Each structure stands twice: as structure tokens, then as C-alpha cells.
Amino acid sequence: MIRSGKRQKHFTLKTFLCYYYTNTSNNGVKLKKRFQNPSIKDIAREAGVAISTVSNVINKKGVVASQTEQKVLKALEKINYRPNIIARGLRTRSTKSIGIIVQDIANPFTSHIIKGMEEVARKRGYTLLIACTFYNTEDEKKQVDVFMDQVIDGFIFLGGYDNSPVVRQVYNQGIPVVSVDREIEDTDVPSVLIDNQEAMEKAVDYLYGYGHRKIGFVSFRFEKQTTTRNRYMGYCSGLEKNNLDYDPEVIIIDDYMRLNETGGTFEIIKKFLKKGVLPTAFTTISDVNAFGILKALKAGGIRVPQEVSVIGFDNVFFSNFTEPPLTTIKQPKKMMGKTGMNLLLDLVEKKKVDKKNIKLATSLVERDSVGPPPKK
Amino acid sequence: MIRSGKRQKHFTLKTFLCYYYTNTSNNGVKLKKRFQNPSIKDIAREAGVAISTVSNVINKKGVVASQTEQKVLKALEKINYRPNIIARGLRTRSTKSIGIIVQDIANPFTSHIIKGMEEVARKRGYTLLIACTFYNTEDEKKQVDVFMDQVIDGFIFLGGYDNSPVVRQVYNQGIPVVSVDREIEDTDVPSVLIDNQEAMEKAVDYLYGYGHRKIGFVSFRFEKQTTTRNRYMGYCSGLEKNNLDYDPEVIIIDDYMRLNETGGTFEIIKKFLKKGVLPTAFTTISDVNAFGILKALKAGGIRVPQEVSVIGFDNVFFSNFTEPPLTTIKQPKKMMGKTGMNLLLDLVEKKKVDKKNIKLATSLVERDSVGPPPKK
DNA sequence: ATGAAAGCGCTAACAA
DNA sequence: TTGTTAGCGCTTTCAT
Numbered sequence: 001m002i003r004s005g006k007r008q009k010h011f012t013l014k015t016f017l018c019y020y021y022t023n024t025s026n027n028g029v030k031l032k033k034r035f036q037n038p039s040i041k042d043i044a045r046e047a048g049v050a051i052s053t054v055s056n057v058i059n060k061k062g063v064v065a066s067q068t069e070q071k072v073l074k075a076l077e078k079i080n081y082r083p084n085i086i087a088r089g090l091r092t093r094s095t096k097s098i099g100i101i102v103q104d105i106a107n108p109f110t111s112h113i114i115k116g117m118e119e120v121a122r123k124r125g126y127t128l129l130i131a132c133t134f135y136n137t138e139d140e141k142k143q144v145d146v147f148m149d150q151v152i153d154g155f156i157f158l159g160g161y162d163n164s165p166v167v168r169q170v171y172n173q174g175i176p177v178v179s180v181d182r183e184i185e186d187t188d189v190p191s192v193l194i195d196n197q198e199a200m201e202k203a204v205d206y207l208y209g210y211g212h213r214k215i216g217f218v219s220f221r222f223e224k225q226t227t228t229r230n231r232y233m234g235y236c237s238g239l240e241k242n243n244l245d246y247d248p249e250v251i252i253i254d255d256y257m258r259l260n261e262t263g264g265t266f267e268i269i270k271k272f273l274k275k276g277v278l279p280t281a282f283t284t285i286s287d288v289n290a291f292g293i294l295k296a297l298k299a300g301g302i303r304v305p306q307e308v309s310v311i312g313f314d315n316v317f318f319s320n321f322t323e324p325p326l327t328t329i330k331q332p333k334k335m336m337g338k339t340g341m342n343l344l345l346d347l348v349e350k351k352k353v354d355k356k357n358i359k360l361a362t363s364l365v366e367r368d369s370v371g372p373p374p375k376k
Numbered sequence: 377m378i379r380s381g382k383r384q385k386h387f388t389l390k391t392f393l394c395y396y397y398t399n400t401s402n403n404g405v406k407l408k409k410r411f412q413n414p415s416i417k418d419i420a421r422e423a424g425v426a427i428s429t430v431s432n433v434i435n436k437k438g439v440v441a442s443q444t445e446q447k448v449l450k451a452l453e454k455i456n457y458r459p460n461i462i463a464r465g466l467r468t469r470s471t472k473s474i475g476i477i478v479q480d481i482a483n484p485f486t487s488h489i490i491k492g493m494e495e496v497a498r499k500r501g502y503t504l505l506i507a508c509t510f511y512n513t514e515d516e517k518k519q520v521d522v523f524m525d526q527v528i529d530g531f532i533f534l535g536g537y538d539n540s541p542v543v544r545q546v547y548n549q550g551i552p553v554v555s556v557d558r559e560i561e562d563t564d565v566p567s568v569l570i571d572n573q574e575a576m577e578k579a580v581d582y583l584y585g586y587g588h589r590k591i592g593f594v595s596f597r598f599e600k601q602t603t604t605r606n607r608y609m610g611y612c613s614g615l616e617k618n619n620l621d622y623d624p625e626v627i628i629i630d631d632y633m634r635l636n637e638t639g640g641t642f643e644i645i646k647k648f649l650k651k652g653v654l655p656t657a658f659t660t661i662s663d664v665n666a667f668g669i670l671k672a673l674k675a676g677g678i679r680v681p682q683e684v685s686v687i688g689f690d691n692v693f694f695s696n697f698t699e700p701p702l703t704t705i706k707q708p709k710k711m712m713g714k715t716g717m718n719l720l721l722d723l724v725e726k727k728k729v730d731k732k733n734i735k736l737a738t739s740l741v742e743r744d745s746v747g748p749p750p751k752k
Numbered sequence: 753a754t755g756a757a758a759g760c761g762c763t764a765a766c767a768a
Numbered sequence: 769t770t771g772t773t774a775g776c777g778c779t780t781t782c783a784t
Contacts, residue, residue: 040761040762041762052770052771052772053769056763062764062769063769083525086462086760087466088762091761092763097526105494111487118506118508122507122519128507129503130505132491143498149461150503151462323699415778416777428779429754460777463760463777464778466760468779755784756784757782757783758780758781764774764775765775766771768771
């Protein structure tokens with residue numbers, strides 16, 4: 001309800017010029033009807049030029065005589081005018097805002113990506129609309145519609161289930177969209193990703209290099225999530241590459257850790273420990289899961305990395321502050337956000353983009369949670 | 377650039393009814409000019425009623441004969457119509473969106489507050505615009521203007537420096553605003569806060585109860601931030617209450633930890649350790665700072681809590697996964713977010729609010745980072 | 753109860 | 769080069 005005249009309590013510089021008089025049925029007397037922010041009309045009147053001329057000056061369009069321009073500029077300076085984006089949006093169908101659909105804004109991985117996005121969006125003059133869907137595909141669909149109603153300039157889908165029909169639908173409507181950390185099978189849709197398989201393979205290689213031969217994998221289920229599935233694929237191909245057997249006994253896949261990664265993993269691994277079969281090292285799909293493993297291991301009196309090694313994925317900030325500090329695969333979070341947003345805005349602004357499916361490099365951060373396996 | 381006809385590539389159910397013909401200068405031939413989403417006009421035409429009647433049905437306003445209503449409903453069902461919020465906003469000056477100004481969206485404390493906000497906003501049909509200012513007061517001012525241009529329904533200022541003039545200005549313009557985790561001196565402005573002083577006093581009491589008599593305090597500078605200053609006040613009053621001396625030697629206040637809380641604190645405390653004066657316990661203004669203390673202590677070979685105790689503030693998720701798990705003051709983060717957003721939306725919707733300055737309760741979460749001081 | 757029409761503030765097409 | 773005007777899609781007022 002911004003700028004609703006009735007709630008305006010003070011005269012401000014912004015408004016002092018802008019009340020106007022209009023006929024009402026009140027005995028034909030002209031009454032002060034409402035306050036509002038200055039509009040382009042006020043500027044035009046003040047400068048003594050046409051509305052469209054003001055518009056041209058503001059948007060640096062058309063040709064305006066420098067003398068006229070001066071007049072407008074002067075009026076603009078005198079009156080603290082700000083164009084109404086909503087009104088402009090109604091005409092131009094652009095509101096300088098980007099909708100971001102994310103699973104969980106409080107997740108330390110995604111929140112850093114968003115931070116990167118926010119940074120470039122703001123720098124380029126766009127505003128961020130954010131909605132969280134908590135892995136609810138229906139909600140995601142609904143939220144897309146809500147954003148459509150708001151008339152946004154573009155979409156970013158950040159992480160979560162593939163849910164490509166929704167992305168596709170947006171894409172098909174000709175709305176700029178990029179998928180970040182979400183692998184859509186069709187590569188028409190612009191994307192910013194990492195090579196999840198290669199990254200996880202790197203982790204297995206690293207563990208193998210330390211002498212590990214019985215390497216576990218812990219994850220939630222990944223039928224609907226290609227990113228995660230590809231990490232699993234990387235785990236498998238890493239095994240294969242190093243001639244290691246695929247051992248279902250040390251592969252723990254359970255959806256219980258889906259929405260409560262750390263706590264869920266903790267429980268699952270604690271239970272797993274009771275079985276008495278132990279890999280010499282754990283791989284997992286994210287740091288927040290690794291934290292749960294670490295804690296369960298500690299609770300079970302198992303030392304890391306002396307008895308069991310653990311390697312994470314993401315390189316979340318807190319990986320540096322666990323005990324021991326977590327060795328992990330680093331995803332360039334902020335860069336993913338920035339790259340994704342720049343790509344999207346280039347699309348929005350119809351700039352030439354030479355690469356619309358971008359893969360960013362990962363790296364391995366060595367800390368202290370991986371060591372050689374214990375000697376028998 | 378949503379719904380820009382030129383980029384529409386496919387016919388969809390949504391659009392099939394909605395291309396129309398118009399004269400162009402092209403030899404006087406009528407040309408298909410553009411696609412668009414169905415508008416209220418299309419519904420009106422389909423139902424054979426007036427536009428305003430459709431509007432009335434949609435908004436459940438005025439009186440519509442049930443027969444007419446049925447016709448409209450039927451048309452509505454046939455055509456997948458969605459009102460254009462932007463156009464509506466132009467008239468009503470309400471876009472069902474809330475602007476949130478926050479320092480750092482990736483901070484684990486604020487991100488959980490925002491999560492709470494998002495939850496209720498979405499439930500109540502509002503969208504979130506988010507901007508980060510990174511403690512830059514100028515940016516904050518600018519961002520307020522950007523949000524104004526967007527015509528949002530209300531503001532939330534979340535954390536950060538007091539910067540009350542900006543908040544005041546918004547408030548004075550009659551725009552609904554609430555301040556969350558940000559203490560503005562004037563209580564006209566609705567707010568959701570905790571009692572920072574009482575909370576920190578609680579921490580000191582707790583430490584005192586364990587036998588600590590030399591209690592440190594670590595913080596960045598707080599001239600411009602009342603929340604933090606009040607925690608300091610709580611530290612002081614806690615000391616006083618328990619007849620403890622105020623000892624500047626163990627009070628570490630340094631802005632170096634402002635924007636890099638954990639890393640900065642780590643450095644500062646590492647340096648501090650060299651001085652050789654050590655409190656038996658540390659209080660600090662947030663968990664992320666406590667993590668730095670923990671790590672510095674560990675680096676210095678000092679055991680927690682056997683030699684030195686540490687108590688945090690916030691109860692961030694990861695406090696549970698440090699070594700040792702961090703004892704801390706819990707702030708009801710999600711609740712703060714939800715309460716703040718509910719308050720704001722009540723204000724926006726002009727509902728009766730019986731309490732516009734809300735204080736939420738904190739509690740102390742006992743984990744393992746506090747123990748009795750070492751015996752001499 | 754229903755419809756016609758006037759804007760909201762802006763841009764863009766076109767006339768002058 | 770400048771001004772006039774027709775919308776964008778909606779709500780709201782006022783006739784009917």
C-alpha cells in the first residue's frame with residue numbers, strides 16, 4: 001500500500017509539489033484529493049515540456065535538444081522524482097526483477113549461491129524475488145505462477161529435484177531462465193553446473209590414493225535429482241576405475257536424511273555402526289551430511305581419520321570448523337551464483353551469450369578428515 | 377520481459393484465445409500482432425459480461441447475480457486466466473510483496489529468520505524481495521528507494537546497524553515497516569526483538585554458577601548497533617550483579633571480526649592468547665564468533681571446557697557440531713521471522729494488532745563447552 | 753445488478 | 769525536435 005495518500009502523514013520534499021485538485025461531487029467545490037509521489041507529469045509541467053520528452057530524457061531515448069534536456073534535468077533535480085517501476089512494467093513488461101526458486105534458503109550451500117546472485121543482480125539494477133519450495137514439486141509449480149503474475153524478467157531454478165517440466169514450461173514461454181545446480185536433461189535450457197560425476201570420482205581417487213579399498217557412500221535417494229545421482233555415478237566410476245568392488249554393504253541410501261541432512265545422517269550412521277561392517281572411508285553427497293557422519297562416528301568412539309576417513313562435498317563454510325576439519329570437494333558457490341545471474345541477465349537483456357551451458361570447476365580441499373586406513 | 381509476444385514460441389492453453397488482430401501500416405492488412413496472456417477483457421468477452429463484473433467476481437466485491445457469476449466462473453475455468461498483479465498494483469498500489477533488507481543473507485543466523493519470514497509470507501500470499509547491504513548504510517538507503525520504486529506493501533529491516541533515520545523515513549511515509557533484531561530507539565516503529573541484555577546476563581550468571589570469576593567478552597564494536605551494545609550491557613550488569621570486577625584485560629572488542637566473524641575472531645583470539653592473560657571463560661556476541669574462539673583455543677592447545685569455557689549466542693545450527701558442542705544462548709530465529717512477518721502483514725492488511733513491540737524469550741542451551749574453571 | 757468509462761504512471765507510435 | 773495520444777490490465781466510480 002505504498003504511497004497511499006491517506007496514510008501520508010508528513011509533507012516531504014518528495015511530495016510537496018504533488019497534491020492536486022480535482023472535482024468531486026462535494027457541492028462542486030474543488031477539493032484537495034490526495035497526495036502522491038511526483039509523477040512524470042509533474043516533471044513535465046515543471047520543465048514546461050511534454051511528458052514524452054521527459055520520458056526520453058530519463059530513458060536516454062530519442063533525440064532531445066540539449067537545451068530542453070537541461071530544463072528537464074533541472075526539474076528532475078528540483079523535484080525528487082522516481083519513476084514508478086510498476087507503471088513502467090505495465091507498458092514494457094519488464095520490472096527489473098528476477099525470481100529465484102530454491103529449496104531452502106537457510107541451507108549453507110544455497111545461501112552462498114544466492115549471495116553471489118544478489119550481488120550481481122543488485123549491481124546490474126535488478127531485484128531478487130525469492131521463494132522456497134522445500135522439495136515440494138507442487139509448491140514449485142505454484143510459485144512459478146505467482147512469479148509470473150508479478151511479471152518478472154527471468155527465472156533461476158536453484159537446486160532441488162529435476163522437475164524439468166516446470167522449467168521447460170517457463171522456457172517454452174520464452175521467458176529467460178537458467179538452471180543452477182540442477183541438471184535438466186535437455187540442454188536447451190541454459191545452466192550453470194559442475195561436473196558432479198567427475199567431482200565425486202575425484203574424491204574416490206583421493207581416498208584410493210591414501211590406500212582405502214573399502215569406501216562407503218552415503219546419500220538420500222536420487223531418482224528425481226540428477227545432480228545427486230551423478231555423484232553416485234561418480235562414486236561408481238571411481239570404484240571401477242580403481243578396480244574396487246561395488247559393495248552394497250557400505251552404501252547407505254536413505255531418504256530420512258533428505259530434509260534434515262545432518263541430524264538425519266547422524267541417526268542413520270549411528271544405526272549403521274551397530275551392524276559392525278565399517279568402510280575405511282566414507283564419501284557423501286554434501287558437507288552437511290558429512291557433519292552427521294562425523295558426529296555419529298564420534299558418538300561411536302571411532303576416531304577420524306585414524307580409524308575411518310570422511311570426505312565431504314560442497315565445502316560449506318563450517319567444514320573448516322568441525323573436528324577434525326573436513327576434507328571436501330569444493331563447489332564454487334558464490335561463483336555459481338554470480339555466473340548464473342550474469343548469464344540470466346545477459347539473456348534478459350538480449351546480449352550475446354557464447355556459452356549457455358556452463359560447467360564450473362571443482363577442486364579438492366585437503367583438511368584433516370582423511371588419512372590412511374588403519375593397519376590391520 | 378515476461379509475456380512479450382515476440383518471444384512466444386508455442387501456442388499454449390493459456391494463450392490460445394488471446395491473439396488478436398489489429399491494423400498496421402502494412403498495406404492496410406490486418407496482421408496478427410502479438411500473443412498475450414488472457415486478460416480480464418477476454419474473460420468478459422467469453423462470459424458476455426462487462427469487465428467490471430468480472431473484476432467484481434474475482435475480487436468478491438459488489439453484488440453480482442449468481443447467474444452472472446456462474447457465467448464468469450465458467451469463462452474463468454475455460455480460460456486459464458491469471459490477474460496481472462502489476463496492472464492491479466498500478467491501481468491499488470499494492471503488489472503483495474514485502475521488501476526485506478538484511479545485511480548478509482548467507483549468515484546462518486539471519487538465513488533462518490528469513491526462512492521463517494518466507495514461510496508465513498507465502499502462506500499469506502505475499503512475495504519476498506530481498507536485498508543485502510553488508511553493513512553499508514549508504515547501500516541500505518539506496519535499496520530502500522529501489523524497493524519504493526517497486527511499490528512494495530511493506531518493509532522489514534533485519535539486523536544490522538541501527539540506522540534509524542532510514543527506518544524512520546519509511547515509517548513516516550506511512551509504509552508498514554517492522555524492525556526485526558534491530559533496536560530502534562523510538563518505539564513507534566513496530567519491532568520483534570529479544571531482550572539482549574537479559575540474555576547476556578543469563579550467560580554470565582550461568583558461568584558464575586559454574587564458579588567462573590574471570591569472564592571475558594569478545595565482540596566487534598557496537599556504537600552503531602544497539603542489539604550488540606545491549607549484549608555488552610548485559611555482560612556488564614551480569615558482572616555487577618555477581619560482584620565481579622570489570623576487567624578490561626579480558627574484554628576484546630575489535631572490528632576486524634565484523635564481516636568475517638569466525639575467521640576474524642580466530643585471528644584476534646590467537647593474537648590475544650600470546651598475551652598470557654586468560655579468562656576462565658569467554659562470552660561473545662554470537663556463535664559464529666564463538667567458533668573462532670573455539671578454533672583459536674584449540675590451535676593454542678587449550679582444552680575446552682577443561683581449561684577455558686566458551687558460551688555462544690544465537691544457537692546457530694552448527695553449534696551442535698563443533699568440538700565440543702557449543703553451549704549457547706538460543707534465539708528463537710524462525711519464530712522471530714514468523715512473528716515479524718505476521719506483525720507486518722497484519723499492519724499491511726490493517727488488522728488490529730494489540731502489541732507492536734514484541735519481545736521474544738531466549739533460553740540457554742547447555743552443551744559441552746562450559747564446565748567448571750580449572751583448579752589452581 | 754450491470755455496464756461504460758476514467759484513470760493509475762508510464763512508454764511508444766505518430767503527428768506536428 | 770517536440771507534443772499528443774493511445775494504450776498496458778486492472779479497479780472504481782457513476783450511470784443506467
